[in-house]
Amino acid sequence: MTTRIAIVGFGNVGRAFAGLLLQKREALRREHGVDAVVTAILTRHHGWARDDGGLDLEALISSPELPLRDSRPLIAVLAADVLVEVSTLEVRTGQPALDHLRDALRSGMHVISANQGPIAHAYRELEALATERSRALRFEAALAALPVFTLARYALPGAKVLRLRGVVDSAANYVLSEAARGVSLARALTAARRLGIAASDTSHDLDGWGAAATAAILSNVLLGSDLRVEDVRRTPITSVVAKQAAAAARRGKRVRQLLTITPDGATVGPATLSSDDPLFAVEGSSMALELETDVAGRLVLAVHEPRVEQTAFALLADLVNVARGGTTNIRSR
Amino acid sequence: MTTRIAIVGFGNVGRAFAGLLLQKREALRREHGVDAVVTAILTRHHGWARDDGGLDLEALISSPELPLRDSRPLIAVLAADVLVEVSTLEVRTGQPALDHLRDALRSGMHVISANQGPIAHAYRELEALATERSRALRFEAALAALPVFTLARYALPGAKVLRLRGVVDSAANYVLSEAARGVSLARALTAARRLGIAASDTSHDLDGWGAAATAAILSNVLLGSDLRVEDVRRTPITSVVAKQAAAAARRGKRVRQLLTITPDGATVGPATLSSDDPLFAVEGSSMALELETDVAGRLVLAVHEPRVEQTAFALLADLVNVARGGTTNIRSR
Numbered sequence: 001m002t003t004r005i006a007i008v009g010f011g012n013v014g015r016a017f018a019g020l021l022l023q024k025r026e027a028l029r030r031e032h033g034v035d036a037v038v039t040a041i042l043t044r045h046h047g048w049a050r051d052d053g054g055l056d057l058e059a060l061i062s063s064p065e066l067p068l069r070d071s072r073p074l075i076a077v078l079a080a081d082v083l084v085e086v087s088t089l090e091v092r093t094g095q096p097a098l099d100h101l102r103d104a105l106r107s108g109m110h111v112i113s114a115n116q117g118p119i120a121h122a123y124r125e126l127e128a129l130a131t132e133r134s135r136a137l138r139f140e141a142a143l144a145a146l147p148v149f150t151l152a153r154y155a156l157p158g159a160k161v162l163r164l165r166g167v168v169d170s171a172a173n174y175v176l177s178e179a180a181r182g183v184s185l186a187r188a189l190t191a192a193r194r195l196g197i198a199a200s201d202t203s204h205d206l207d208g209w210g211a212a213a214t215a216a217i218l219s220n221v222l223l224g225s226d227l228r229v230e231d232v233r234r235t236p237i238t239s240v241v242a243k244q245a246a247a248a249a250r251r252g253k254r255v256r257q258l259l260t261i262t263p264d265g266a267t268v269g270p271a272t273l274s275s276d277d278p279l280f281a282v283e284g285s286s287m288a289l290e291l292e293t294d295v296a297g298r299l300v301l302a303v304h305e306p307r308v309e310q311t312a313f314a315l316l317a318d319l320v321n322v323a324r325g326g327t328t329n330i331r332s333r
Numbered sequence: 334m335t336t337r338i339a340i341v342g343f344g345n346v347g348r349a350f351a352g353l354l355l356q357k358r359e360a361l362r363r364e365h366g367v368d369a370v371v372t373a374i375l376t377r378h379h380g381w382a383r384d385d386g387g388l389d390l391e392a393l394i395s396s397p398e399l400p401l402r403d404s405r406p407l408i409a410v411l412a413a414d415v416l417v418e419v420s421t422l423e424v425r426t427g428q429p430a431l432d433h434l435r436d437a438l439r440s441g442m443h444v445i446s447a448n449q450g451p452i453a454h455a456y457r458e459l460e461a462l463a464t465e466r467s468r469a470l471r472f473e474a475a476l477a478a479l480p481v482f483t484l485a486r487y488a489l490p491g492a493k494v495l496r497l498r499g500v501v502d503s504a505a506n507y508v509l510s511e512a513a514r515g516v517s518l519a520r521a522l523t524a525a526r527r528l529g530i531a532a533s534d535t536s537h538d539l540d541g542w543g544a545a546a547t548a549a550i551l552s553n554v555l556l557g558s559d560l561r562v563e564d565v566r567r568t569p570i571t572s573v574v575a576k577q578a579a580a581a582a583r584r585g586k587r588v589r590q591l592l593t594i595t596p597d598g599a600t601v602g603p604a605t606l607s608s609d610d611p612l613f614a615v616e617g618s619s620m621a622l623e624l625e626t627d628v629a630g631r632l633v634l635a636v637h638e639p640r641v642e643q644t645a646f647a648l649l650a651d652l653v654n655v656a657r658g659g660t661t662n663i664r665s666r
Contacts, residue, residue, distance in 0.1 A: 020628060024491045032490055145630050147488035154487040155480035157365055157653040158357045159646060252585060275585070275608035276616065278635060283609065295353060297478050297636050297643040302611060304631035313492060313629045320490040
């Protein structure tokens with residue numbers, strides 16, 4: 001079965017996804033019966049490309065500019081079964097990614113988003129739209145490489161998620177891990193930017209805006225709440241917190257930017273953890289989530305220092321599940 | 334859609350599963366469109382029950398003996414779409430559970446097994462039989478409440494599992510956790526039996542036979558190898574190891590019964606872990622697995638002190654996935 005894919009956005013994640021499609025093309029065909037072809041790539045500032053029979057990805061991956069420059073086609077006219085949305089994150093509004101997802105769902109495409117914005121801002125609307133048209137709405141890559149939604153969808157059907165705890169912002173966690181070794185906040189942040197894990201805007205990571213967006217997504221999807229990003233109570237990581245991290249390390253403890261979600265709301269802020277805590281070992285740019293459920297017990301899912309290739313893989317996993325016919329969406333309540 | 338279920342075995346896990354079906358009946362219908370009815374329950378020594386229109390589970394759960402005593406019907410004649418196999422574990426041979434699964438698959442049923450034996454001994458044969466007949470073979474409950482196969486099936490399609498590390502024997506881990514506090518091996522084992530987490534046969538847990546069976550399953554299913562339970566290199570937990578656990582605790586470290594699996598083979602035995610290790614925080618009867626993959630990074634999945642209700646939930650999750658039409662088996666290679 002051929003699955004035709006349109007990609008919107010072609011930065012690091014988009015290119016890593018295209019590379020993975022090339023690398024795994026044979027395995028997907030052989031093991032999963034999925035024949036994936038990319039029929040269009042659209043970007044805002046770097047041109048676009050289209051071939052309804054399938055683009056030559058190998059050539060495009062290494063080219064900074066896409067061949068076509070004149071007016072970009074509407075998503076609705078593309079010959080695609082699935083839209084993969086990997087455009088630049090705009091966490092405060094979710095745009096223009098939100099409109100891309102709306103257009104694709106209305107045109108009868110399945111959608112896969114690596115972009116937190118639309119899911120944080122409009123999950124209910126998108127889920128209703130997708131379910132109404134029997135299309136899949138998937139967004140595993142919105143949590144980088146932590147496959148928590150796949151876990152919830154397939155390993156926890158019939159169970160209720162009651163509370164969540166987690167370390168979800170790679171950059172904030174990296175900075176605190178460095179601070180524990182005595183590195184200053186400013187130097188650690190510079191290093192995180194050099195590694196490509198920190199946003200250019202400090203407030204995204206240290207003030208907890210990134211974790212707040214993740215909290216809104218997790219709460220709305222897994223607890224069925226209706227939380228806005230700005231409803232999440234944030235306590236920033238300051239140079240005082242960095243000093244506390246160094247002091248905690250001397251006592252065998254660790255300060256983490258901890259996310260907690262209950263039916264009553266969500267908080268993001270520094271917390272001191274002992275080595276008994278399953279989130280203690282989550283060092284550097286690693287991420288982890290602890291899910292407390294009604295009948296499935298308490299589960300922890302962690303990923304060790306994910307890179308952009310792992311975010312790209314989350315898109316690929318969503319693609320295979322959609323191509324295999326999985327259109328069950330996690331219902332907003 | 335009605336899914337008719339036959340249950341073989343009706344001990345702790347079987348009864349917990351029946352209880353969960355009652356508790357979640359409405360949620361499964363409403364949220365997943367699955368209408369689950371149990372049409373038969375068979376046991377070896379405690380009678381059997383059958384009603385093609387659906388048994389009254391509420392009455393049967395609390396009754397130690399099932400109503401019918403004369404010759405038990407063959408699995409092939411039952412009016413069931415899915416066989417749930419929860420009979421007593423016989424890890425050395427896999428019988429009689431293995432024959433139950435064979436009979437059910439040959440009769441066109443899907444099978445769900447909580448029993449490690451058949452999967453450890455005959456995964457290739459069962460997988461081939463199921464795939465040939467387009468039936469599902471699921472066994473998440475064989476790893477208690479750690480949903481690693483669901484994770485592999487849905488979160489890791491197209492990725493290769495390269496190596497595994499884990500703490501998978503609740504009783505062995507409980508004993509080592511107690512030993513770290515100075516409790517003797519014998520007393521800790523007695524306590525574990527009282528909690529219902531230890532097998533009556535000491536060698537199952539401390540000599541690593543239980544973990545070896547788990548290793549065979551993980552290796553054969555996730556790495557595509559052809560490992561027998563007796564191929565796993567085992568180092569027993571002795572009273573010397575218990576003393577090492579107490580000494581390690583004084584240095585801030587922990588001794589665990591560590592399982593390691595690579596393409597070259599599997600080992601089970603005591604290992605000293607530091608607090609940086611993601612398996613360090615796995616205390617008491619908790620379990621965890623670390624999966625190293627080619628393109629999906631390094632993931633950790635852990636469950637905190639699972640009880641029999643969580644094993645029952647693993648059966649329920651398999652049931653929902655099968656009822657939703659998931660028949661893709663993880664191919665043996």
